[in-house]
Amino acid sequence: MATPAPYLVEEILEEILIRLPTPAALVHASTACASFRRIITARSFRRRYRKLHPPPLLGFAAKKGGFYPVLESHPSAPPARALADAADFSYSYVPKPKVGRGVFNPWCPRDVRDGRVLLVRDRWFRRTRLSIFIKVLAVCDPLSRRYVLLPEFPWDLDMTMLQEYLYGFEPILLPIGDDEDETSFRVLCWARYESKFLMLLFSSATGKWCVAASFSWSSFGTVETSRKLLFCFNYIRGCLYWTSHLGDKLLMFDTCTMEFSTVNILTSYHLELINLPDQSKWLSSVVLATEGALEMFCGISQNHY
Numbered sequence: 001m002a003t004p005a006p007y008l009v010e011e012i013l014e015e016i017l018i019r020l021p022t023p024a025a026l027v028h029a030s031t032a033c034a035s036f037r038r039i040i041t042a043r044s045f046r047r048r049y050r051k052l053h054p055p056p057l058l059g060f061a062a063k064k065g066g067f068y069p070v071l072e073s074h075p076s077a078p079p080a081r082a083l084a085d086a087a088d089f090s091y092s093y094v095p096k097p098k099v100g101r102g103v104f105n106p107w108c109p110r111d112v113r114d115g116r117v118l119l120v121r122d123r124w125f126r127r128t129r130l131s132i133f134i135k136v137l138a139v140c141d142p143l144s145r146r147y148v149l150l151p152e153f154p155w156d157l158d159m160t161m162l163q164e165y166l167y168g169f170e171p172i173l174l175p176i177g178d179d180e181d182e183t184s185f186r187v188l189c190w191a192r193y194e195s196k197f198l199m200l201l202f203s204s205a206t207g208k209w210c211v212a213a214s215f216s217w218s219s220f221g222t223v224e225t226s227r228k229l230l231f232c233f234n235y236i237r238g239c240l241y242w243t244s245h246l247g248d249k250l251l252m253f254d255t256c257t258m259e260f261s262t263v264n265i266l267t268s269y270h271l272e273l274i275n276l277p278d279q280s281k282w283l284s285s286v287v288l289a290t291e292g293a294l295e296m297f298c299g300i301s302q303n304h305y
Contacts, residue, residue: 014039018048043182058083061109061117066090067142087142089117094147097121097136107138113173116141116185120171137171139185139204150187150202157211160196168192172235174255188212188255190233190240197260199253213253215260 017039020026026049030037039045058080059069067089069080091107111118122135140147155161171189176182189200201212233242240253241263250263 010035010039014045018045018052021053023053061089061112063108064106083143088145089142091117091119091140091142093145094119094138094140095149097149110171111173114176114185115143116173118171118173118187135169137187137202139173139187148185148204151207151209153189153200154209157200157209158196158198158214160193160198160214161191164193164195166191166193170233172240175238190253197251199258201258212258213260215251 013035017026017029017036020029026040030040056076056079057070057074058076059067061067067084067087069084070076074080091109094107105121107119107121109117110120116139119138119140120135121138135153137150138147139150169189169191171187174186174188176184184204186204187202189202191198191200195217197215197217198211199213199215200209202209233240235241238255240255242251252261252263253259254261
């Protein structure tokens with residue numbers, strides 16, 4: 001009987017190791033022999049493993065600082081306690097910004113992804129009819145206490161940013177891509193103006209900001225102000241969904257292609273919800289349902305006398 005080729009043996013071993021149920025089991029397997037460790041420590045294997053085995057829920061990073069691990073009854077309670085003891089969620093190791101004048105707000109976590117935390121410190125003030133503010137962003141690892149202070153926004157990237165009132169601004173961390181190094185990261189910020197919706201992108205590979213995409217309100221066929229529109233969003237599988245309704249559509253942004261599109265939500269059930277009597281407002285949230293389908297929940301506020 002012929003001996004199988006070495007590369008076939010490694011492929012079979014990889015398929016066996018990729019099916020280990022927990023990271024702890026993977027660590028134990030890596031200590032068994034050098035060939036197991038070589039396969040497990042390969043970047044391609046770790047990315048495959050993360051896709052098949054999503055990381056467990058360990059707790060929540062509070063906006064005012066601190067980490068709240070899961071309860072003792074949760075299966076992830078032991079590693080959650082270990083993380084809480086080893087990491088620094090006070091962000092005291094991240095220096096204060098030295099930009100502009102006045103007092104900045106404390107570092108506030110805005111997003112958590114791939115073991116990193118996106119922090120924000122800002123100071124707002126108004127001058128004439130424009131909203132002027134200084135906002136400083138940082139990306140840190142509470143476990144290793146490493147951090148990167150992001151450069152200031154180049155507000156001359158688009159004339160809209162200098163000429164119009166800013167109604168909303170929110171940064172998020174993007175997940176690591178398949179072809180990206182694990183030490184790299186990207187930060188995406190959306191900025192909402194009177195006539196336009198801008199997506200600003202920072203890449204640690206270049207160390208610079210750029211305008212990734214823009215979307216004009218006139219493309220909806222309306223000149224209605226964006227002051228009360230698109231105030232919240234959901235991030236699901238690489239796409240942003242803004243749940244504030246624009247007529248019969250939702251706005252969607254694909255972070256892989258950096259393109260805007262719309263989703264039609266004017267179904268019979270949706271019409272029944274938004275036309276309930278004595279309704280004061282309605283709120284929606286897009287979620288990932290079973291078997292990969294997208295679902296939207298609507299909450300109705302009604303007036304009762």
